[in-house]
Amino acid sequence: MPKFYLTTPIYYVNARPHLGHTYTTVVADTIARYQRMCGFDVFFLTGTDEHGETVARSARKAGVEPKAFVDEVAAQYQRLWKTLGLEYDRFIRTSEPGHAAAVKKIFQVVKRAGYIYKGKYEGLYCIPCELYVTDPTPEGNCPTCGRAPERVQEENLFFRLSAFQERLLEHYEKHPEFIQPVTRRNEVISFVRSGLRDLSISRTRFGWGIPVPDEEGHVFYVWFDALTNYLTGIGYGAGGAKQREFSRLWPADLHLVGKEIIRQHAVYWPAFLLAARLPLPRSVWAHGHWMFEQEKMSKSRGNIVRAEPVHRVLGSDGLRYFLLREMVFGQDGNFSYAALLTRYNSDLANDYGNLASRLLTMVERYFKGEIPYPSAGADRTAEDKEVEAVAEKSITRFQQCFDRYDFSRGLEAVWSLIAALNKYLVETEPWELAEDETRRARLATILWTAAEGLRIATALLYPAMPTASERIWSQMGLEGDPSQVKLDELSWGQLPTGTRIGPFESVFPRLDKEAVLRQLRELEEKLTAGPTGAAPGGAVAADEQNWITIDDFAKVEMRVGEVRSADRVAGAQRLLKMMVDIGDEVRQIVAGIAEAYSPEQLVGRKVVIVTNLQPRRIRGVESNGMIVAAAVGEQGRPVLATFSEDVPVGARLK
């Protein structure tokens, strides 16, 4: 049996799983189930990435040892995957001893091949990003996250990434399917063409990592450590039977990743593998991101969607269906509760679920629960043949789409069959025929035909919605379960006749939109109210109130000022430079309010100024104070503080 080895990224345990993690894993699970139905011997690997300074810090903050911290968060991931019915073959954790051994081994191989050298790094380092800041912003901040980097000096081991530029480009050229979709491929190619710098692969600043052999005080940089999981997860370096398993499974057929880490997977990873003389994975597929109601999800916006509330209300299949159906694989998608419920009600409840219950009800009522069969000489009408044709076409189309991970279109193909079946029932009116004893044969043909269509649709839906598919399968009284269906053998006419249908009940009950929306919001709130971010349950101390004393407040000097003049700062979209009269002097102040206020609106206006703030140059212009404004809405639109009574310039606020 041919093998199919696929992976998700290993998730960084600094944060609790959110919708993005769930999406990748759902996709992987769906592909795994699909490929099994296609006859592949599938191996599905996922796991957690547990090293690095950020994790060490979060653990310290939570007051626990790193190991205890990562154990807790890794368990959260495993629990969630379990509740969502995601069935991986192995969950790897980079803190496992076996993994460390394998990382060391591959390092030795790469080192012996001459691709490692020792260098000195002196400069800026951004701790949250775990990146060296080689070209900081004009302000001296990290270009990735905008925070202030720290000045460090350390001796590092470097990987000669630069030596692989040509070989990588050649590989992309020869294997166009290596990076997908095409837009990502183009991005990567232009990045590599622009020149590769050697990569520092060790750190000496912290200890929470895998020690580098023979290098006192060095631990591996997270990516060198993390990427290697794809090898260790299937037995690399383990020896014996495990090594044979490795040889059988490697190279990976598919690395599923989010678009934010395509570079690591399409550049660094193949370079490491080339250096270690290992075959390269067949493809790296980068999917897009989920937005929440048209906005990027982010912690600061507080709009991170979690799978748990949705699962509680809709069940895992409802969530899976939405994720697969609504996003064009590879592009960004938009998540909203309203869209989720609309999809659920119209596709799952009205079309599919309702089809099953109307059909099963009729089988129960007209044939005592036994799926009837068309009698030998029964005439088949044009309608019957049409249904068969649609079913055959759905099977083909579904496979074509799923083969290229076009889940959305593939599911559409199944729905074209479901729609055809609903239509068929309306047109043939079996409930009319049931009134007439002489037309039993025709009635039998119709119900058999519809049931056969439902069987095919249900089999095709298994990869996307395993639970629902299994339930309807058994409600129809079919043998075994849909996972055993071989897709290349699935075709019209295999529905066994005379099988007794099982007890049935609605698999996708219709939902009251308003009520469910409310329920979702409540569940969500309950979740956010708990420890947020990385904090594993209970590990975080109750928030101490951030009281300040009156003396603290007294340190801030705020005065009423009047804007004398205001001008835009050249080349800056949001900045205004103002001259503000604060009584005894006129201050120059720069503020990021240009998008909300025009200079003309401001001149002559009384505002509140923090006057004892340390002066600072912003975009080359000195600012001697800060203007006080409310941040309104999610975008933080500034609204200036004002007085409704007249106040003299220079008056102090207390």
Added chain:
RNA sequence: UGCGGGGUGGUGGAGUCUGGUACCACGUUGGGCUCAUAACCCAAAGGCCGCGGGUUCAAAUCCCGCCCCCGCAACCA
């Protein structure tokens, strides 16, 4: 300003690489049916495919210019 992604009937999306019928879902309006989960079926209305130019027998699709939106980054003390 730099990089990336977009602008398609009321809404959300396909289609753009590989020019030639604008497709899907939701929504709206009218009708049908009663087996079914107020579900299902039929019909209709609704689009100068962001704007301007070009290539072509033919452009949503290719080329040039412009406008607008979103994300990231840079300024937001």
